[in-house]
Amino acid sequence: MDGHDLLDALRGTTEFESAGDSPQQTASVSRRSPDTIPPDLSGCVTHVTAGNRKMPVLKAMSTTACERNCYYCPFRAGRSAMKRQSFSPDDMAQGFMALYRAGAVEGLFLSSGVIRGGVTSQDTIIDTGAILREQYGFQGYIHLKIMPGAERDQIQAAMRLADRVSVNLEAPNANRLQAIAPVKQFDDELLTRLMWINELRRDSDGRLNASSTTEFVVGPAGEPDVEILSTTDFLYQQAGLARAYYSAFRPVLDTPLENVMATDPTRQLRLYQASFLLRDYGFGLEELPFVDDGNLPLHTDPKRAWAEEHLVHTPLELNTASRRELMRVPGIGAKSAARILRARRANTLRTGSDLRQAGLTNVNRITPYVLLDGRRPNQQPRLF
Numbered sequence: 001m002d003g004h005d006l007l008d009a010l011r012g013t014t015e016f017e018s019a020g021d022s023p024q025q026t027a028s029v030s031r032r033s034p035d036t037i038p039p040d041l042s043g044c045v046t047h048v049t050a051g052n053r054k055m056p057v058l059k060a061m062s063t064t065a066c067e068r069n070c071y072y073c074p075f076r077a078g079r080s081a082m083k084r085q086s087f088s089p090d091d092m093a094q095g096f097m098a099l100y101r102a103g104a105v106e107g108l109f110l111s112s113g114v115i116r117g118g119v120t121s122q123d124t125i126i127d128t129g130a131i132l133r134e135q136y137g138f139q140g141y142i143h144l145k146i147m148p149g150a151e152r153d154q155i156q157a158a159m160r161l162a163d164r165v166s167v168n169l170e171a172p173n174a175n176r177l178q179a180i181a182p183v184k185q186f187d188d189e190l191l192t193r194l195m196w197i198n199e200l201r202r203d204s205d206g207r208l209n210a211s212s213t214t215e216f217v218v219g220p221a222g223e224p225d226v227e228i229l230s231t232t233d234f235l236y237q238q239a240g241l242a243r244a245y246y247s248a249f250r251p252v253l254d255t256p257l258e259n260v261m262a263t264d265p266t267r268q269l270r271l272y273q274a275s276f277l278l279r280d281y282g283f284g285l286e287e288l289p290f291v292d293d294g295n296l297p298l299h300t301d302p303k304r305a306w307a308e309e310h311l312v313h314t315p316l317e318l319n320t321a322s323r324r325e326l327m328r329v330p331g332i333g334a335k336s337a338a339r340i341l342r343a344r345r346a347n348t349l350r351t352g353s354d355l356r357q358a359g360l361t362n363v364n365r366i367t368p369y370v371l372l373d374g375r376r377p378n379q380q381p382r383l384f
């Protein structure tokens with residue numbers, strides 16, 4: 001199989017899987033060899049940050065056939081509109097390597113439908129990874145999906161081959177999953193696998209370093225944000241999760257949920273913002289600004305909503321605040337906090353100009369929530 005064949009077969013099938021830094025975006029890729037690479041890789045490629053650059057990663061499936069019937073899924077059994085494609089491990093590895101050698105992609109994300117059980121499907125995924133590593137000597141990025149019900153030994157084998165592995169929970173708990181994927185078992189098939197990944201990583205003395213991710217389908221089970229973020233928070237703390245993906249539900253024709261309304265994509269954005277507050281900014285779940293129905297407000301980002309409630313009337317003194325406190329101010333992330341700490345070691349910060357000189361670019365976003373040497377800084381008027 002060459003790169004053309006693989007891309008033609010995959011096109012339009014992997015847009016549903018989240019894998020890269022910006023999971024909802026797929027991209028065309030620059031090409032070193034116009035003669036050998038099709039002009040448009042859209043839908044088959046995502047980007048993953050490696051060091052300080054982004055690398056193109058092929059999103060592929062060993063098979064788009066599936067014996068299961070998850071209500072939201074375009075690959076569900078019996079759905080005639082979905083073209084079914086299956087690749088042997090040899091064909092997938094060969095097609096990927098053709099694209100890699102041509103400079104079109106630098107890594108692989110490999111998922112699959114379930115055929116003859118999760119264990120058999122997992123074997124196909126592992127075999128593909130093994131061929132790439134052992135036969136072709138590929139040393140680049142590999143992300144392997146862990147199938148529902150995969151065995152512990154298989155997960156260990158996948159982690160030996162991959163930089164990242166993932167188990168999609170799809171819903172935040174067993175009841176919600178039952179409503180959209182009645183054949184999947186939340187605890188036995190999915191959550192235990194995420195916990196095993198963490199155990200294997202922790203007990204390996206540094207030999208298994210594959211990070212782990214999960215994905216939630218947002219909306220169709222009627223779950224509020226607080227349930228999704230509660231499970232996310234648990235996974236960050238107890239399962240060593242690297243990141244959670246949130247996929248706003250879109251109805252798919254010829255599925256049981258085809259008449260259910262699509263989820264507002266803004267909800268997906270707010271979930272990402274909140275999950276980064278939990279993971280990177282030291283927020284606790286109970287501090288997130290849920291409203292009465294258990295959802296985050298859609299009209300503003302959760303960090304700003306928290307600051308409006310907590311910092312507008314009791315602003316933070318930037319000359320004495322801790323790094324953790326600084327990062328709670330809208331407009332201040334890890335880099336800006338470091339710049340403030342460095343600048344105030346040299347001089348007391350007194351004005352917005354002092355902040356700009358320290359390297360902060362969005363001072364007007366910060367000023368409503370802070371004090372500089374005991375005084376509220378002036379907002380700089382907009383020119384237009």
Ligand code: SF4
Pocket residue numbers: 066067068069070073074075076077112113114181
């Ligand atoms: S098991 Fe996976 S591929 Fe199969 S129907 Fe469910 S979500 Fe879709």
